[in-house]
Structures are given as structure tokens and as C-alpha cells.
Amino acid sequence: MITTTHALGIVAAIALVSAALRFFPALVFRGRETPQSIIYLGDVLPYAIMGMLLVYCLKATPILEAPHGLPELIAVLVTVLLQLWRKNSLLSMVVGTAVYMVLIQLVF
Numbered sequence: 001m002i003t004t005t006h007a008l009g010i011v012a013a014i015a016l017v018s019a020a021l022r023f024f025p026a027l028v029f030r031g032r033e034t035p036q037s038i039i040y041l042g043d044v045l046p047y048a049i050m051g052m053l054l055v056y057c058l059k060a061t062p063i064l065e066a067p068h069g070l071p072e073l074i075a076v077l078v079t080v081l082l083q084l085w086r087k088n089s090l091l092s093m094v095v096g097t098a099v100y101m102v103l104i105q106l107v108f
Helices: 002-027 036-058 070-086 089-107
Strands: none
Touching: 036 070, 070 089
């Protein structure tokens, strides 16, 4: 059983590590130009991570039995179209998730 103190310690540790990871590049490259390799990684890693998340989320989709992955396909299409239209990742993911949940709870 997790106590309140234990839970607060976990949250504090996560916050500390997150802050350290955010501040580390600023401390390392302070006063110097950021290397091109780091800039490149900053450009390509978000797309790579989203691709990995997509594969992870769809890896167990049952395409041989009803509804044949249709809710997942519709939700992915909504997410992609919304991202192309609004260019807002948070909005796209939230709406895509909501569409998926509505489809599996009420439609399929």
C-alpha cells in the first residue's frame, strides 16, 4: 500500500528528474552554439516517438475479428486529419482518444 508520503516522494522525484532533464542542455551549451546534431535530433525525435507510440498502441489490434480494427482506424484518421488541419498535437491526441473511446463504448 502506498502512503501519502511515499506518493509525494515519487512525485517529487519525477519532478526533480524532469526539471534536471530540461535544464541540463542549457547548462551544457551555455554561451556556445548548439551543435547541429542536437538540433537535428530535436527536429526528428518527436516524429519518431509518435511513430513508436502509434505502433505500440496498434500492435494488438484484432483485424481478423469484428470490428476488424475499424474504431482504431477511424480514431487514427481523425487524429491525423486534425493534426494536419490545426497543427496542435495536444488537441489531436485528446480528440483522437475521445473519438476512439466513444466508438468502442457506444458504436462498436
